[in-house]
Amino acid sequence: MKKEKAIKPAILGGIPAFSEPIPITKPTMPDTDVILSRYKEIFKTGIITNAKYVKEFEATAVKHLKVRNAIALSSCTCGLMLTMKCLELKGEVIIPSFTFHATAHAAVWNNLTPVFVDCQSDTFNVCPEEVEKAITEKTSAILATHIFGNPSDIDALEKIAAKNKLALIFDAAHGFGASYKGKPVGGNGTASVFSLSPTKLLTSAEGGIVTTNDDALAAKLKVARNYGDSGNYDCAFSGFNSRMSELHAILGIESLGDLAKNVKRRQKSVEIYKELLRKLPGISFQKIKKGNQSSFKDFSIIVDADKFGLSRDSLSEALAKENIVVKKYFYPPVHRQKAFAKYCQGNIKKTFVNTESISQTALSLPLYSHIEEKDIRKICEALSRIYSSRKEIKEVIN
Numbered sequence: 001m002k003k004e005k006a007i008k009p010a011i012l013g014g015i016p017a018f019s020e021p022i023p024i025t026k027p028t029m030p031d032t033d034v035i036l037s038r039y040k041e042i043f044k045t046g047i048i049t050n051a052k053y054v055k056e057f058e059a060t061a062v063k064h065l066k067v068r069n070a071i072a073l074s075s076c077t078c079g080l081m082l083t084m085k086c087l088e089l090k091g092e093v094i095i096p097s098f099t100f101h102a103t104a105h106a107a108v109w110n111n112l113t114p115v116f117v118d119c120q121s122d123t124f125n126v127c128p129e130e131v132e133k134a135i136t137e138k139t140s141a142i143l144a145t146h147i148f149g150n151p152s153d154i155d156a157l158e159k160i161a162a163k164n165k166l167a168l169i170f171d172a173a174h175g176f177g178a179s180y181k182g183k184p185v186g187g188n189g190t191a192s193v194f195s196l197s198p199t200k201l202l203t204s205a206e207g208g209i210v211t212t213n214d215d216a217l218a219a220k221l222k223v224a225r226n227y228g229d230s231g232n233y234d235c236a237f238s239g240f241n242s243r244m245s246e247l248h249a250i251l252g253i254e255s256l257g258d259l260a261k262n263v264k265r266r267q268k269s270v271e272i273y274k275e276l277l278r279k280l281p282g283i284s285f286q287k288i289k290k291g292n293q294s295s296f297k298d299f300s301i302i303v304d305a306d307k308f309g310l311s312r313d314s315l316s317e318a319l320a321k322e323n324i325v326v327k328k329y330f331y332p333p334v335h336r337q338k339a340f341a342k343y344c345q346g347n348i349k350k351t352f353v354n355t356e357s358i359s360q361t362a363l364s365l366p367l368y369s370h371i372e373e374k375d376i377r378k379i380c381e382a383l384s385r386i387y388s389s390r391k392e393i394k395e396v397i398n
């Protein structure tokens with residue numbers, strides 16, 4: 001793994017851009033009064049899990065995502081695990097290496113062998129050509145992530161899956177608010193799995209939703225989230241408790257009501273960021289293909305060290321000194337993590353050319369639905385200031 005560089009303290013001098021750290025993200029919470037009045041009702045009735053609000057949340061998600069079924073669960077990770085379990089997958093599953101590690105954990109927990117493939121250099125999403133090359137007689141599924149809410153090349157992946165008779169699951173953890181060719185992501189492939197954790201546009205505090213047009217899969221998932229017990233105490237297969245509580249569902253319902261507004265706010269914030277940062281040499285952005293809409297779960301820049309005059313890691317440290325919290329998503333990439341390295345043989349640098357490069361140069365800047373324009377301007381001013389002082393910044397090896 002690359003040695004990180006550290007910047008000597010106080011090289012830029014002066015006062016940091018923010019007196020308190022500006023977070024990388026923050027949940028945009030719905031109206032507290034509405035939430036509390038509904039909470040009071042369920043406290044009174046004592047029916048606090050997997051009941052009428054979970055059903056209402058699922059029905060609202062179905063309508064919003066234009067899909068036949070939505071199954072609410074306790075997390076996206078559980079949704080991924082149970083979807084693969086219900087599909088009775090065997091052998092190998094093809095997974096992008098540029099993703100959050102939960103994507104890969106879900107496969108390994110199903111005793112599947114993850115076969116990691118490279119991503120596209122511009123969209124950061126899994127490369128369909130690499131997926132096709134990785135198919136063997138042992139492959140049973142493709143698991144693709146919509147990175148940072150940027151829809152994957154769904155048409156190409158659907159074609160490959162159909163041609164090779166493979167299940168196609170989308171890790172749509174970042175996907176609420178994203179659309180592909182004018183339609184919300186969620187009705188594609190065999191199933192899509194969304195996260196509702198606090199870093200997402202739509203949150204239920206913790207939670208996940210699986211969407212699918214396959215009614216049999218949906219019915220099985222509803223049993224799977226209840227230990228595999230359909231209600232007769234005679235489990236037909238092994239599931240686990242992954243139910244959503246009524247408290248979480250209420251939060252999800254209200255958060256879904258605010259989704260369209262929050263998507264627009266993020267789009268506007270990203271436009272401001274891009275307009276201000278475009279002027280800086282060596283800074284570029286994730287490509288969102290024409291006709292698609294990213295949820296902008298994250299706003300990530302690519303730092304070209306030669307042109308910007310500082311590495312991503314040095315820029316990250318300089319921003320930290322300005323009280324700006326940033327994240328190196330996803331670093332290290334999954335194929336370099338201890339839990340997964342054993343699945344990757346051969347020349348890693350050659351196999352994962354784009355993943356290796358992006359994971360070392362991508363930096364996510366603060367973004368949440370209610371971030372204020374003045375804060376984005378301050379963040380961009382800090383970046384410009386760091387760029388102007390780049391020659392004074394002495395990089396030291398940790």
Ligand SMILES: Cc1ncc(COP(=O)(O)O)c(C=O)c1O
Nearest residue numbers: 075076077100102173195196197
């Ligand atoms: C791509 C991806 N997949 C899966 C997950 C897991 O989601 P959860 O925390 O809801 O299990 C995350 C979490 O952020 C993620 O980013």
